[in-house]
Amino acid sequence: MDHQEVVHSRRSVRGFKKQPVPRAVIEEIIGDAKRAPSSMNTQPWHVHVLTGEPLEEVRRRNMTEMSAGAKPKRDIVSHGEYQGLHRMRQVDIAKKLFAVMGIARDDKVMRQDWVLRGFRQFDAPVSLVLAYDRVLDPGAVCHFDLGALCYGIVLAAWDRGLGTVVNGQGIMRSDIVREVAKIPEDQVIMTCVALGYPDDEFPANGVRSDRQPNSEFVRYVGFGD
Numbered sequence: 001m002d003h004q005e006v007v008h009s010r011r012s013v014r015g016f017k018k019q020p021v022p023r024a025v026i027e028e029i030i031g032d033a034k035r036a037p038s039s040m041n042t043q044p045w046h047v048h049v050l051t052g053e054p055l056e057e058v059r060r061r062n063m064t065e066m067s068a069g070a071k072p073k074r075d076i077v078s079h080g081e082y083q084g085l086h087r088m089r090q091v092d093i094a095k096k097l098f099a100v101m102g103i104a105r106d107d108k109v110m111r112q113d114w115v116l117r118g119f120r121q122f123d124a125p126v127s128l129v130l131a132y133d134r135v136l137d138p139g140a141v142c143h144f145d146l147g148a149l150c151y152g153i154v155l156a157a158w159d160r161g162l163g164t165v166v167n168g169q170g171i172m173r174s175d176i177v178r179e180v181a182k183i184p185e186d187q188v189i190m191t192c193v194a195l196g197y198p199d200d201e202f203p204a205n206g207v208r209s210d211r212q213p214n215s216e217f218v219r220y221v222g223f224g225d
């Protein structure tokens, strides 16, 4: 695919084939993604790639604890509930996903099932857990660096026919991920990226999210027109 095609056809994937992802392909994806820029080329990232039993344990325990009412325990500071425009956009994508999945607004069972899928990282065969060096906390610049790496992973995967969804839901309990994957204390767990071959029959995979027009968020200064 050329760059335009990769960028514009990509969308989050939330339904995966069981087919395993070869380690060599994951290596290539990370090899592409690490060309991302980082502040002063500090490359403050670590990628922990989980599959098989460790990933099963993470999803099982994350799902069990969260559905039993445990509080999220993220390493990074989280905002509260989205409000205003942000909330509108959140609701808009949720509506689109629920519509294609046939989940009615008042269908509590199906809505809960969707939330549990999220806690299980949508049963993807691989999860890439992204972390940064704790010495850089409070960390706004290294968060930026990890975002660049993360989008690099997402695009490099899509270019190879693999789907991803960046997800906070799958690591609501960072302590569980840390314990299972043996992530050292001197790293801060930022997010994870579920990865696998897309199940083309899964309706949510066809959803295309909206973007606001450039005129809503871009200003040109000094262009003289």
Ligand SMILES: Cc1cc2nc3c(=O)[nH]c(=O)nc-3n(C[C@H](O)[C@H](O)[C@H](O)COP(=O)(O)O)c2cc1C
Binding pocket: 010, 011, 012, 013, 014, 093, 118, 165, 166, 167, 168, 169, 170, 191, 207, 208, 209
């Ligand atoms: C930091 C971050 C966290 C996200 N967490 C979740 C999540 O927990 N569950 C989920 O279904 N999608 C999650 N997403 C995916 C977004 O919902 C998705 O990127 C957005 O709706 C735009 O859709 P698109 O990726 O298909 O273009 C997350 C994305 C980012 C960047």
